[in-house]
Amino acid sequence: MEQNEKMKAYWKENLTYITILLSIWFGVSYLCGILIADQLDAIRVGGMGLGFWFANVGSELIFVVLIIVYVQLMNKLDRKYDVHEG
Amino acid sequence: MSILVWTWLLVGASFALYIGVAIWARAKSTADFYAAEQSVHPVLNGMATGADWMSAASFISMAGLISFMGRDGSMYLMGWTGGYVLLAMLLAPYLRKYGKFTVPQFIGDRYYSNSARVIALVCAIFVSFTYVAGQMRGVGVVFSRFLQVDVNTGVIIGMALVFFYATMGGMKGITYTQVAQYCVLICAYMVPAIFISIMLTNNPVPFLGMGSSISAGGAEILGDASVQGRYLLDVLNGLEKDLGFAAYTAGKRPMIDVFFIVFALMVGTAGLPHVIIRFFTVPKIRDARSSAGWALFFIAILYTTAPAVAAFARTNFILTINNTAYADAPSWFANWEKTGLVGWADKNGDGIMQYAKDAEVNEIKIDRDIMVLANPEIAKLPNWVVALVGAGGLAAALSTAAGLLLVISAAISHDLMKGVIMPGMSEKAELLWARGGAAVAVCIAGLFGIYPPGFVAQVVAFAFGLAAASFFPAIIMGVFSKKTNKEGALTGMIVGIVFTAAYIIYFKFVNPAMNTAEHWWFGISPEGIGTLGMLLNFACMFVISKLTPEPPQEIQDLVESLRFPGKNVPPPTAH
Numbered sequence: 001m002e003q004n005e006k007m008k009a010y011w012k013e014n015l016t017y018i019t020i021l022l023s024i025w026f027g028v029s030y031l032c033g034i035l036i037a038d039q040l041d042a043i044r045v046g047g048m049g050l051g052f053w054f055a056n057v058g059s060e061l062i063f064v065v066l067i068i069v070y071v072q073l074m075n076k077l078d079r080k081y082d083v084h085e086g
Numbered sequence: 087m088s089i090l091v092w093t094w095l096l097v098g099a100s101f102a103l104y105i106g107v108a109i110w111a112r113a114k115s116t117a118d119f120y121a122a123e124q125s126v127h128p129v130l131n132g133m134a135t136g137a138d139w140m141s142a143a144s145f146i147s148m149a150g151l152i153s154f155m156g157r158d159g160s161m162y163l164m165g166w167t168g169g170y171v172l173l174a175m176l177l178a179p180y181l182r183k184y185g186k187f188t189v190p191q192f193i194g195d196r197y198y199s200n201s202a203r204v205i206a207l208v209c210a211i212f213v214s215f216t217y218v219a220g221q222m223r224g225v226g227v228v229f230s231r232f233l234q235v236d237v238n239t240g241v242i243i244g245m246a247l248v249f250f251y252a253t254m255g256g257m258k259g260i261t262y263t264q265v266a267q268y269c270v271l272i273c274a275y276m277v278p279a280i281f282i283s284i285m286l287t288n289n290p291v292p293f294l295g296m297g298s299s300i301s302a303g304g305a306e307i308l309g310d311a312s313v314q315g316r317y318l319l320d321v322l323n324g325l326e327k328d329l330g331f332a333a334y335t336a337g338k339r340p341m342i343d344v345f346f347i348v349f350a351l352m353v354g355t356a357g358l359p360h361v362i363i364r365f366f367t368v369p370k371i372r373d374a375r376s377s378a379g380w381a382l383f384f385i386a387i388l389y390t391t392a393p394a395v396a397a398f399a400r401t402n403f404i405l406t407i408n409n410t411a412y413a414d415a416p417s418w419f420a421n422w423e424k425t426g427l428v429g430w431a432d433k434n435g436d437g438i439m440q441y442a443k444d445a446e447v448n449e450i451k452i453d454r455d456i457m458v459l460a461n462p463e464i465a466k467l468p469n470w471v472v473a474l475v476g477a478g479g480l481a482a483a484l485s486t487a488a489g490l491l492l493v494i495s496a497a498i499s500h501d502l503m504k505g506v507i508m509p510g511m512s513e514k515a516e517l518l519w520a521r522g523g524a525a526v527a528v529c530i531a532g533l534f535g536i537y538p539p540g541f542v543a544q545v546v547a548f549a550f551g552l553a554a555a556s557f558f559p560a561i562i563m564g565v566f567s568k569k570t571n572k573e574g575a576l577t578g579m580i581v582g583i584v585f586t587a588a589y590i591i592y593f594k595f596v597n598p599a600m601n602t603a604e605h606w607w608f609g610i611s612p613e614g615i616g617t618l619g620m621l622l623n624f625a626c627m628f629v630i631s632k633l634t635p636e637p638p639q640e641i642q643d644l645v646e647s648l649r650f651p652g653k654n655v656p657p658p659t660a661h
Contacts, residue, residue, distance in 0.1 A: 007338045007649075007650060009244075010556065010649075010650065011649050014649075017175075018175045018176070021171070022171070022172075022175065023174065025168065025171045028472075028511060029164045029168055030348065031347075032343060033164055034337075034341060034344050034345050034348065035183060035341065035345070037157070037337060038336075039339065041335065045297065045318050046294075046297040046298060046317070047296075047297040047298060047299060047317025047318060047320060048296070048297040048319055048335070049335055050655065051157075052157055052319075052335045053297070055160035056157070056160045056163060056293075056390075056393040057293045057296075057329050057390050057393065059163070059164045059167070059168065060164070060386045060389050060390050061386065061561075062262075062392065063168055063170065063171050063381050063382060063386070064166055064382050064386050066377065067170065067174045067175075067375075067378055067379035067382055068379050070174060070175055070375065070379075071174070071372070071375045071376045071379055072432075074179075074372070074375060075372055078372065078651055079357045080240045081130065082155075082652070083577055083651050083652040084372070084425070084651060084652060085371060085372065085651055085652055
């Protein structure tokens with residue numbers, strides 16, 4: 001593959017990852033933690049409503065997971081396109 | 087040993103540790119001073135970022151704030167963590183690839199404009215001073231509460247310490263002391279929280295305990311046998327309703343306002359210079375990504391515990407204080423009454439303490455900070471744990487102050503002096519300016535601590551709003567759009583800043599009486615307006631860049647190069 005196209009493909013894959021992961025980021029915090037939190041509260045997880053859980057604990061934990069996933073994906077992508085650092 | 091002796095011992099030991107670390111990590115070059123030679127391990131940088139980020143407010147005030155706000159308080163939890171996802175994906179790796187030292191420098195280079203750099207450096211200094219004022223005050227307050235010294239003496243002791251390690255070690259000294267400070271503050275926060283969680287619910291993980299039912303031992307501590315076996319939050323909701331408040335787990339603020347505030351806090355976090363520069367210190371681009379993950383992991387330990395502390399403290403407070411005869415009040419109540427953080431006025435003369443929403447009936451005065459500060463005593467933990475909380479509060483305040491002072495010092499020496507006024511300056515002279523800048527900044531911050539301007543609490547919205555409306559769009563577009571040019575960036579930043587500042591100044595200072603939901607635009611409070619400022623900034627950048635000539639080829643090449651980690655990526659023409 002020509003270098004230029006390779007770089008474009010790398011960047012495009014990166015943007016795809018970011019789009020998917022940030023959609024989840026938006027979904028767990030703004031959607032589940034704020035916009036539909038009241039509706040989700042009807043579902044109980046132990047002693048907590050699900051909306052309350054997303055707002056207070058769930059979002060924060062899922063954020064950490066999102067970054068871990070992104071780091072792993074990008075480390076693989078760097079190798080696939082041979083742009084990783086030594 | 088008494089609490090006071092233990093506190094002096096622990097605070098003294100932690101200060102000695104910070105000084106020792108600072109001597110070990112002296113800065114020898116400007117690269118050392120601004121970016122710790124780009125040699126900090128990503129996990130350590132994550133810890134340092136955690137300490138840098140979690141301020142006196144996070145440590146002392148946040149749980150208390152949440153316990154009075156219920157579910158609405160979660161806007162701070164989401165808002166102050168979600169920005170790290172943006173940092174990891176949209177900012178940190180690209181800025182690390184850029185490889186220089188300051189945010190204004192990046193903006194100046196990317197938009198080939200010294201004016202852009204000056205706007206950015208003025209913003210950076212303003213945001214950092216706003217923020218640091220609260221930290222120095224926090225140091226003084228912790229000293230006065232735990233060590234019984236005068237607030238001003240406390241501020242001066244804190245100043246002397248920060249002065250020492252910030253001017254000597256620069257970023258390197260600050261980084262390694264922040265690692266130590268993270269360890270101190272997280273222990274201080276978690277130990278009492280874990281004990282209280284076990285006592286009330288038999289669950290050692292506070293955020294799981296919050297969703298559990300109250301144990302037999304817990305019911306005994308709360309002094310109400312009927313709550314045993316019921317879910318803690320259900321009990322709390324019932325108590326709030328009995329007192330005339332809304333249910334704890336229900337949202338009370340208008341949804342649109344919460345939405346905009348959370349967004350402004352997240353984007354503001356990702357745009358705050360003292361957070362961004364932490365990612366200049368790691369060796370590699372992939373380290374910048376993973377370091378953001380570690381930072382959020384270390385922050386989330388405290389941030390997922392805070393809502394549990396809030397719920398435990400609120401339940402305990404209502405059940406053990408409300409309708410209790412003053413003579414039978416728990417000992418921590420009397421202890422903290424001396425500090426003025428809690429108080430009781432027997433309005434109806436029955437000798438019993440009544441707590442209620444209705445101001446006519448309510449007899450209890452309570453400061454939200456008590457929810458964290460009195461925690462160890464409520465849990466009847468040994469004196470050294472109480473002392474540990476004091477040391478933790480100091481660690482949180484000092485570490486944040488140091489990070490902010492470095493931003494101010496670098497903005498003066500690197501961006502203003504070396505970048506704009508005296509470009510020919512030698513490295514040695516620049517280092518001198520950097521140390522001098524840090525020294526002057528410490529003194530000004532100390533003055534803010536001793537003579538707190540009445541507007542400090544009012545302008546915190548400023549720090550996040552301005553960071554959201556100025557830096558964030560300029561950096562994002564600088565990386566993700568090659569065609570955004572100087573004209574677009576300058577217009578965007580100015581419009582974003584002026585709009586956000588005008589809205590906040592109007593409602594906070596010019597016409598505070600109007601600062602109510604019906605007068606806000608679209609129901610957005612000044613705290614959340616940075617989000618709208620950010621959108622305006624993006625829109626201006628986009629439109630103006632379309633109408634004016636595109637950036638020179640070498641700038642577009644620079645943007646291209648930021649997107650790929652490897653040093654030796656061949657130019658597009660090779661092969």
